[in-house]
Amino acid sequence: MATTIEQPVKTKAEPELLGLLAEFDDPNALIEASKKVRDAGYRNWDTHTPFPLHGIDEAMGIKWTILPWIVACCGLMGGTVAISMQWYMNAYDYPFLISGKPAFSIPACIPIVFELSVLLAAFGAFFGMLGLNQLPKLYNPIFKSDAFRRATNDRFFISMVAKDAKFSEIDTGEFLKSLNPTNVEEFWSDVESPKLPRNLKLGLSIVGVLMIMGPALIAYVRSTKSNKPRIHIIQDMDFQPSLKAQNTTSVFSDGREIRPNIKGTIARGQFKDDNIPLYYGLKYLPEDQNVVPIAVQDEKKKDAKQAVEKQADAAKTPVAKPAATDAAAAEAKRLDSLPWITEFPMPVTEKMMARGKERYRIYCSACHGLGGDGDGLVTLRAMELQQGTWVKPASYHTENVRKLPIGRLYNTITNGVRKMPAYGSQIPPEDRWTIVLYLKALQKSRLIDAKTISEEEKRKLRDTK
Ligand code: HEC
Numbered sequence: 392m393a394t395t396i397e398q399p400v401k402t403k404a405e406p407e408l409l410g411l412l413a414e415f416d417d418p419n420a421l422i423e424a425s426k427k428v429r430d431a432g433y434r435n436w437d438t439h440t441p442f443p444l445h446g447i448d449e450a451m452g453i454k455w456t457i458l459p460w461i462v463a464c465c466g467l468m469g470g471t472v473a474i475s476m477q478w479y480m481n482a483y484d485y486p487f488l489i490s491g492k493p494a495f496s497i498p499a500c501i502p503i504v505f506e507l508s509v510l511l512a513a514f515g516a517f518f519g520m521l522g523l524n525q526l527p528k529l530y531n532p533i534f535k536s537d538a539f540r541r542a543t544n545d546r547f548f549i550s551m552v553a554k555d556a557k558f559s560e561i562d563t564g565e566f567l568k569s570l571n572p573t574n575v576e577e578f579w580s581d582v583e584s585p586k587l588p589r590n591l592k593l594g595l596s597i598v599g600v601l602m603i604m605g606p607a608l609i610a611y612v613r614s615t616k617s618n619k620p621r622i623h624i625i626q627d628m629d630f631q632p633s634l635k636a637q638n639t640t641s642v643f644s645d646g647r648e649i650r651p652n653i654k655g656t657i658a659r660g661q662f663k664d665d666n667i668p669l670y671y672g673l674k675y676l677p678e679d680q681n682v683v684p685i686a687v688q689d690e691k692k693k694d695a696k697q698a699v700e701k702q703a704d705a706a707k708t709p710v711a712k713p714a715a716t717d718a719a720a721a722e723a724k725r726l727d728s729l730p731w732i733t734e735f736p737m738p739v740t741e742k743m744m745a746r747g748k749e750r751y752r753i754y755c756s757a758c759h760g761l762g763g764d765g766d767g768l769v770t771l772r773a774m775e776l777q778q779g780t781w782v783k784p785a786s787y788h789t790e791n792v793r794k795l796p797i798g799r800l801y802n803t804i805t806n807g808v809r810k811m812p813a814y815g816s817q818i819p820p821e822d823r824w825t826i827v828l829y830l831k832a833l834q835k836s837r838l839i840d841a842k843t844i845s846e847e848e849k850r851k852l853r854d855t856k
Pocket residue numbers: 751754755756757758759782783784785792795800803804808809810811812814826827830
């Protein structure tokens with residue numbers, strides 16, 4: 392006769408004691424009980440209350456978390472990454488000189504350093520908090536206790552975890568009872584491990600696949616080659632038959648899409664020759680001179696430049712200084728011989744002077760300085776950098792500039808002079824005249840004999856900045 396000896400087999404199906412739950416109906420009782428649990432030396436336990444309880448941290452002996460350190464480290468890391476990234480990009484990988492500014496400078500880095508430090512610190516705080524609390528946790532066996540539901544309403548709990556080194560079923564149970572709880576309960580592990588509902592799993596898988604599909608498609612398209620143009624879903628006005636400045640075309644024989652001015656024509660609104668003084672600063676357009684209507688000026692300039700180059704080629708000399716100085720001398724001579732006007736081509740008003748002052752400060756003072764001494768901020772900075780390529784702007788208070796007729800000053804603004812760039816494209820003719828007026832006023836202001844000014848006038852001058 393065979394006997395089977397039943398072996399106590401521990402199967403997974405057997406539930407395990409996870410811990411004990413003590414219920415209190417009064418927050419003060421909970422705090423008192425917590426102090427005792429703390430003093431008894433338990434470590435793996437927690438309290439659950441419907442609202443924050445003052446003093447519970449201390450009663451439980453909770454120490455500072457390391458979260459502040461995590462946040463500080465993440466913040467520091469963000470700052471370091473930001474600085475090194477900007478150094479790498481701006482000073483190492485692709486240094487780019489902008490107006491003589493240093494390629495790498497801490498003040499310029501501050502916005503990004505601030506942003507990245509804050510961003511990473513915030514990530515540290517958020518994910519650190521989740522990690523330290525072992526969240527997200529969708530399920531806890533303690534939820535099976537009906538009594539525990541009132542933890543969000545009007546009951547206070549202490550949960551003791553069986554994993555605690557001091558935990559033993561009987562002693563801990565007795566100990567908890569000695570704390571005068573309204574009830575002590577055990578909570579057990581589940582017989583079957585909790586599973587996600589089937590539909591949820593299915594839904595999550597579908598969402599997951601959909602989420603991967605987009606990036607996967609993009610990665611595929613980016614890593615393969617095709618003769619067909621890419622699919623352009625939102626066309627807006629991306630494809631237009633209009634011609635663009637930098638493109639080529641077969642429509643015109645020179646292949647350029649941008650069209651130069653046509654010789655002998657003037658664009659609408661560009662006809663200036665009905666008021667020569669206003670638009671050119673000249674009494675009349677001299678026939679034999681190299682003054683041409685503005686519409687065809689660019690063409691001429693180009694022709695002249697080509698002629699100079701050709702000459703240089705022919706003489707087999709480098710296009711160096713001799714030719715350039717010759718051209719400069721010729722230009723100076725030409726400017727001297729033109730019939731500049733010496734009277735303003737419009738009535739001079741106080742309003743015009745005010746406007747001139749304003750325009751002057753916008754367009755000229757950066758180089759020429761507020762008083763016209765040639766000491767503008769840009770100039771000062773350029774001198775400080777001592778790069779040697781900066782031509783110092785002329786002072787208006789030299790005999791040479793003082794005796795220039797106003798028509799010629801107007802021309803300087805319009806077309807520039809030697810190293811000074813032209814401002815004709817930025818400043819309308821009327822405004823150019825207001826600037827000339829203000830410039831003349833600046834010059835006059837230096838020539839006044841102090842004795843001729845009344846006391847009152849002097850005081851006014853001292854008071855105004
Ligand atoms: C980018 C700097 C810069 C700005 C802005 C500038 N200038 Fe000049 N200007 C110069 C320089 C440089 C010279 C000397 C050019 C040379 O000698 O090669 C000069 C010379 C002049 C002269 C002397 C002309 C001559 O024939 O000797 C006048 C007048 C003048 N500028 C007026 C103006 C006025 C008016 C404005 C504002 C509309 C202006 N400048 C804006 C740089 C500037």
